[in-house]
Amino acid sequence: MVKKSKTISRDDKKVKREQAEKQLKEIKQRVQDLTSEEYKTFERFKELPLTADILRGLDRSGFHSLTEIQKLAIPECLKGNDVLAAAKTGSGKTLAFLVPVVQKLVFENWSDMDGLGALIITPTRELAVQIYEVLLKIGKYTQLSAGLVIGGKDYSFEKERVGRVNILIGTPGRLLQHMDESATLQTDNVQMLVLDEADRILDMGFKKTLDAILGQLPAGRQTLLFSATQTKSVGDLARLSMVNPKYVNGNLANGGIGGEELSLPESLEQSYVVVPLNEKLSLLWSFLKSHLQAKILVFVSSSKQVHFIYETFRKLQPGIPLMKLHGRQKQKARLETSMKFTQSKNCCLIATDVVARGLDFPAIDWVIQLDCPEDVSTYVHRVGRCARFGRQGKSMLVLLPNEEEGFISQMSAKKIEIKKLNIKGSKKKNIQSQIQSLCFNSAELKYLAQKAFISYCKSVIIQKNKSVFKIDELPLDLFASSYGLPGMPKLRLPKKVDDESRMKLKEKKNENRKLKSLSNANDEGEIEDQTKKVRTKYDKMFERKNQDVLSEHYMQLNPGLGGKMSNTSDDDDDDEEFMKVKRHDDEVKTADLPELELNSSKRAMKKALSRKLTAMKGDKGAKLVFDEDGKAHPVYELDDEETFLKEGPSKVHSEFLSTEREKMTKADEIDKGVVRDKRAEKKRRRKELEKQLEGDSDDSEGPYVATLGALASGDENADNYESDEYGEGVPDLENDLEDSEGEDDVQPEKKKQKKWFDSDKYKDRDSKDAGVFEIEQPETTEDLEALAAKLMN
Numbered sequence: 013m014v015k016k017s018k019t020i021s022r023d024d025k026k027v028k029r030e031q032a033e034k035q036l037k038e039i040k041q042r043v044q045d046l047t048s049e050e051y052k053t054f055e056r057f058k059e060l061p062l063t064a065d066i067l068r069g070l071d072r073s074g075f076h077s078l079t080e081i082q083k084l085a086i087p088e089c090l091k092g093n094d095v096l097a098a099a100k101t102g103s104g105k106t107l108a109f110l111v112p113v114v115q116k117l118v119f120e121n122w123s124d125m126d127g128l129g130a131l132i133i134t135p136t137r138e139l140a141v142q143i144y145e146v147l148l149k150i151g152k153y154t155q156l157s158a159g160l161v162i163g164g165k166d167y168s169f170e171k172e173r174v175g176r177v178n179i180l181i182g183t184p185g186r187l188l189q190h191m192d193e194s195a196t197l198q199t200d201n202v203q204m205l206v207l208d209e210a211d212r213i214l215d216m217g218f219k220k221t222l223d224a225i226l227g228q229l230p231a232g233r234q235t236l237l238f239s240a241t242q243t244k245s246v247g248d249l250a251r252l253s254m255v256n257p258k259y260v261n262g263n264l265a266n267g268g269i270g271g272e273e274l275s276l277p278e279s280l281e282q283s284y285v286v287v288p289l290n291e292k293l294s295l296l297w298s299f300l301k302s303h304l305q306a307k308i309l310v311f312v313s314s315s316k317q318v319h320f321i322y323e324t325f326r327k328l329q330p331g332i333p334l335m336k337l338h339g340r341q342k343q344k345a346r347l348e349t350s351m352k353f354t355q356s357k358n359c360c361l362i363a364t365d366v367v368a369r370g371l372d373f374p375a376i377d378w379v380i381q382l383d384c385p386e387d388v389s390t391y392v393h394r395v396g397r398c399a400r401f402g403r404q405g406k407s408m409l410v411l412l413p414n415e416e417e418g419f420i421s422q423m424s425a426k427k428i429e430i431k432k433l434n435i436k437g438s439k440k441k442n443i444q445s446q447i448q449s450l451c452f453n454s455a456e457l458k459y460l461a462q463k464a465f466i467s468y469c470k471s472v473i474i475q476k477n478k479s480v481f482k483i484d485e486l487p488l489d490l491f492a493s494s495y496g497l498p499g500m501p502k503l504r505l506p507k508k509v510d511d512e513s514r515m516k517l518k519e520k521k522n523e524n525r526k527l528k529s530l531s532n533a534n535d536e537g538e539i540e541d542q543t544k545k546v547r548t549k550y551d552k553m554f555e556r557k558n559q560d561v562l563s564e565h566y567m568q569l570n571p572g573l574g575g576k577m578s579n580t581s582d583d584d585d586d587d588e589e590f591m592k593v594k595r596h597d598d599e600v601k602t603a604d605l606p607e608l609e610l611n612s613s614k615r616a617m618k619k620a621l622s623r624k625l626t627a628m629k630g631d632k633g634a635k636l637v638f639d640e641d642g643k644a645h646p647v648y649e650l651d652d653e654e655t656f657l658k659e660g661p662s663k664v665h666s667e668f669l670s671t672e673r674e675k676m677t678k679a680d681e682i683d684k685g686v687v688r689d690k691r692a693e694k695k696r697r698r699k700e701l702e703k704q705l706e707g708d709s710d711d712s713e714g715p716y717v718a719t720l721g722a723l724a725s726g727d728e729n730a731d732n733y734e735s736d737e738y739g740e741g742v743p744d745l746e747n748d749l750e751d752s753e754g755e756d757d758v759q760p761e762k763k764k765q766k767k768w769f770d771s772d773k774y775k776d777r778d779s780k781d782a783g784v785f786e787i788e789q790p791e792t793t794e795d796l797e798a799l800a801a802k803l804m805n
């Protein structure tokens with residue numbers, strides 16, 4: 013009886029397996045036969061030739077209909093072409109490249125053994141995290157594993173696990189650091205490279221880093237470039253080794269390959285206002301006061317300005333929650349703010365361009381550009397944070413009188429129409445006197461104001477676009493007053509900022525500090541430990557050449573008088589190197605400073621002085637040990653040369669060497685064994701697979717049914733998944749192999765789900781529930797980190 017059922021089961025499985033293989037072949041064939049006429053008619057994901065695992069992930073994540081760019085780009089990518097795709101902000105480019113990445117590796121039966129198969133590079137950490145989240149969702153039902161490597165996270169944690177993932181997402185600096193340092197990370201098998209926001213990566217000073225990454229990837233890989241504002245620079249494309257790239261433009265109404273247009277979401281309402289530089293803060297204040305229930309994103313040109321405006325407004329309390337986000341913050345704070353802003357309904361986030369690209373914050377009502385963007389592309393990306401995926405959104409650009417003509421004409425040249433608004437006098441509230449009073453009472457705020465002032469001037473000077481940014485025409489004295497400064501800091505401006513120095517500045521800003529310290533290592537490979545030299549905000553303030561702020565408020569640094577001085581230094585002081593503040597004498601004139609109120613009775617001073625003198629002149633003393641005869645000896649005594657030579661090499665030394673040698677040999681043997689086992693295991697699996705494919709393997713039957721059951725035959729655990737919609741019985745050979753090792757009783761769906769989050773191979777064997785991961789969808793940073801940890805464990 014048992015025998016009979018076994019036979020039926022075996023036959024059944026064989027049939028199903030053959031069916032599944034046939035279907036996979038058919039999908040591959042459909043991909044090859046796809047014509048652009050055909051795929052332009054597609055409306056839904058299930059019409060695309062995708063495997064059941066991926067369709068299921070998409071379905072469960074709520075993605076059913078195709079957007080224009082998805083309809084056009086996915087088939088081109090599936091066919092193995094190099095693709096250069098452009099489409100409006102918020103139009104779904106992330107899925108347009110993630111779906112082909114996952115499908116390519118599924119087609120190739122990619123497994124843990126095959127290592128890294130796809131690399132996705134993004135310009136910012138936040139964007140990398142966002143893509144990672146989407147990938148986890150849509151790839152949940154495949155056997156692939158994914159990893160996230162971004163600066164500011166635990167490097168050694170990543171280093172240990174980075175060699176085990178199939179799809180790696182990260183920022184350029186951190187990726188290169190891993191490629192250079194992690195022995196386990198093999199990049200010679202990479203099938204796909206994706207650059208999201210490619211033009212930004214190429215533009216923002218990552219060129220050298222990117223070149224170094226590209227140098228380690230195989231030439232035959234497929235390359236995909238996505239952005240709302242695409243690069244077409246021949247030089248850039250050559251550097252990326254793109255072969256006959258297909259240009260996909262999702263901005264064209266009829267859906268086209270080729271085309272140059274740059275367009276904005278239809279649901280976006282754009283406007284601009286013109287105000288003098290010294291009225292910008294008052295304008296922002298008035299705007300916030302009249303939009304207390306809105307979700308607002310404010311862009312300014314530097315992290316110092318973010319810091320100053322945030323701190324000032326926080327003290328003035330506009331009545332709307334305030335947040336700040338810039339690239340100089342600690343990574344934890346950045347992720348927390350992103351998360352909070354995502355969840356909040358009414359608040360104002362003041363940020364730099366670190367959030368201008370790709371970030372999908374839901375339901376932003378207003379994007380305010382308080383400082384003019386460096387170019388029209390940046391404008392497009394900034395406003396693109398609202399009006400996403402058909403939602404309504406409004407934007408307001410704040411221009412200075414001398415910026416208006418230049419910038420608006422450049423917008424018109426790109427066919428971007430924007431209406432001018434006049435602000436009613438009654439709506440304006442001038443907050444200059446409040447800011448001045450705040451700065452007068454707080455040395456820290458005044459210091460921040462000075463830094464913000466300098467960095468704004470710097471941001472104007474380094475701009476390439478001189479028809480818009482004209483430092484000589486700015487009323488800097490009035491601007492300083494509006495920031496609460498009693499006078500304008502005198503600036504020594506650089507005579508000329510050419511392209512080369514501009515690029516150097518960008519490179520410096522984005523450089524990976526670890527890589528930099530490696531390049532600064534001496535011949536012995538020693539790196540000076542910078543971590544020991546943590547500079548606090550106090551240090552920075554006292555190191556500054558310009559002590560105007562400090563001398564005036566010197567006494568107020570006493571926490572009781574000068575306001576709270578936080579010890580958390582969350583931004584770097586890089587302005588001083590670029591632009592020195594002019595001063596007549598670099599030293600603080602101690603005579604000008606008020607007397608310090610110390611305990612200065614004559615007796616106390618005399619005592620202190622005599623102690624100090626004793627300490628300086630007196631013998632420092634030495635530590636001695638006494639022998640049995642009571643004679644004193646120094647703790648360490650040197651032998652004379654004769655005795656030393658007679659005794660030969662120290663016993664301790666040689667013992668140490670031999671034990672260490674032994675340890676090394678053992679470790680080496682273990683390592684070799686592991687590699688041998690891995691190879692043998694892989695070979696065995698391949699053979700087993702071949703056997704299964706030939707259909708004469710006895711031990712393939714039990715688990716095969718289980719696997720296909722979940723995918724195709726209405727498994728109860730399949731969470732109402734309508735498998736027939738997606739093509740029944742697409743085989744999952746990797747899963748078959750796993751199952752054939754005696755885990756017949758594992759429910760197929762659970763197993764597959766577990767595989768994505770936490771491969772069996774990496775699960776914590778000590779933990780009771782090792783390998784079972786409860787969280788379905790990451791909702792918080794902690795969830796995401798837990799997922800990543802589980803995934804990579």
Ligand SMILES: Nc1ncnc2c1ncn2[C@@H]1O[C@H](COP(=O)(O)OP(=O)(O)OP(=O)(O)O)[C@@H](O)[C@H]1O
Pocket residue numbers: 074075076077078079082099100101102103104105106107239240369370371372396400401
């Ligand atoms: N097919 C789809 N069905 C439903 N929602 C979708 C679909 N594609 C994308 N979305 C949603 O649309 C929003 C924008 O998508 P995405 O972030 O990929 O846009 P983008 O084109 O990359 O934008 P940007 O240019 O700003 O980077 C996201 O919230 C995403 O979940």
